Amino acid sequence: MGVAMITGLSHVSLAVPNLEAAAKRLKEVYGLHIGAVMVNEEQGVRMAYVELANARIELMEPSRPGSPVAKFLERNPGGGIHHFCLGVDDMAASAAGIAAKGARVLGDGKQINVHGERIAFVHPKDFLGALVELEEKAEGGKRKAKRKS
Ligand code: CO
Numbered sequence: 001m002g003v004a005m006i007t008g009l010s011h012v013s014l015a016v017p018n019l020e021a022a023a024k025r026l027k028e029v030y031g032l033h034i035g036a037v038m039v040n041e042e043q044g045v046r047m048a049y050v051e052l053a054n055a056r057i058e059l060m061e062p063s064r065p066g067s068p069v070a071k072f073l074e075r076n077p078g079g080g081i082h083h084f085c086l087g088v089d090d091m092a093a094s095a096a097g098i099a100a101k102g103a104r105v106l107g108d109g110k111q112i113n114v115h116g117e118r119i120a121f122v123h124p125k126d127f128l129g130a131l132v133e134l135e136e137k138a139e140g141g142k143r144k145a146k147r148k149s
Contacts, residue, residue, distance in 0.1 A: 005088055005089045005090065005093075005094060006086050006087070006088060006094075007086075007087040007088060007089050007137060008054075008055075008086070008087045009054070009055045009084065009085070009086060009087070010055060010056065010085040010086060010087045010133075010135045010137075011049070011055055011056035011057060011058045011084070011085045012055070012056075012057055012058065012081065012084045012085075013057075013058035013059075013060060013081070013082045013083045013084065013085065013133070014057065014058065014059055014060070014079060014080065014081060014082060015060050015061075015062075015069050015072045015073055015076065015079050015080060015082040016059050016060065016061050016079040017061065017073055017077070017078070017079055018061060019037060019046055019047075019048060019059055019061040022034075022059050022061075022079070023048065023059070026050060026057075032050045032057070033050065034048040034049065034050050034059065035048055035049050035050075035051065036048065038114045039063055040063075040113070040114050041063065043067065043068065043069070044062055044063050044064045044066070044067025044068065044069060044070065045060045045061065045062060045063055045067065045069050046060070046061045046062075046063045047059060047060045047061070047114065058085070060082060069082065082131065083121070083130070083131035083132060083133050084130065084132060084133070085119075085132070085133035085134070085135050086132060086133070086134055086135070087134075087135050087136075087137045088134050088135065088136055088137070089136070089137065090136065091118040091119075091120060091134065091136035094134060094136075095120050095134065098122065102126070103122055103123065103126035103127070104122070104123035104125075104126050105120050105121070105122055105123075105134075106120065106121040106122070106123060107119070107120045107121060113135065117135050117136055117137065118135070118136040119133055119134060119135050119136070120133070120134045121133050121134070122134065
C-alpha cells in the first residue's frame with residue numbers, strides 16, 4: 001500500500017446551533033453567502049456551504065438530538081470548528097495506506113456525503129488532535145455542478 005495522495009483542502013466545518021442565524025451573521029458581517037440547505041439524515045445534520053475560491057466553509061446544525069454534531073454542541077454550546085476536510089484522489093488506496101501506518105480510519109471508506117463523494121474520517125489522536133475528513137474528488141478535484149447561492 002502506498003501513501004495517501006492528499007490533493008488539497010476541501011472545507012473547514014463549523015458546528016452551529018442554528019444554521020439560519022449562522023448564515024445571517026456570515027452575510028451581514030462578512031458578505032458571505034451560503035448555498036442551499038441539505039439534510040444528511042444518516043449523520044443527523046442539516047448543512048450548507050459557503051463557496052470560496054479555493055475551499056469551502058461547511059456549516060452543520062444537528063437535525064436530531066443524539067447525533068454526533070448534537071453531542072459536539074453539548075460540549076461547545078456556542079459552536080466551533082468540528083473538522084477540516086482534505087481531498088484525496090483515491091479513497092480506498094488512501095484509507096488503506098493511512099491505516100497500514102497505524103492511523104485509525106473511521107468508517108469503511110464507502111460512506112457517501114451529500115455530494116455523492118466517498119468520505120472517511122481519521123481519528124483526531126492520529127492527526128495531531130484534529131478530526132480530519134477525507135473526501136474523494138471526482139474528476140480532478142472539481143465538482144461538476146456548482147451550487148449557486
Ligand atoms: Co465535512
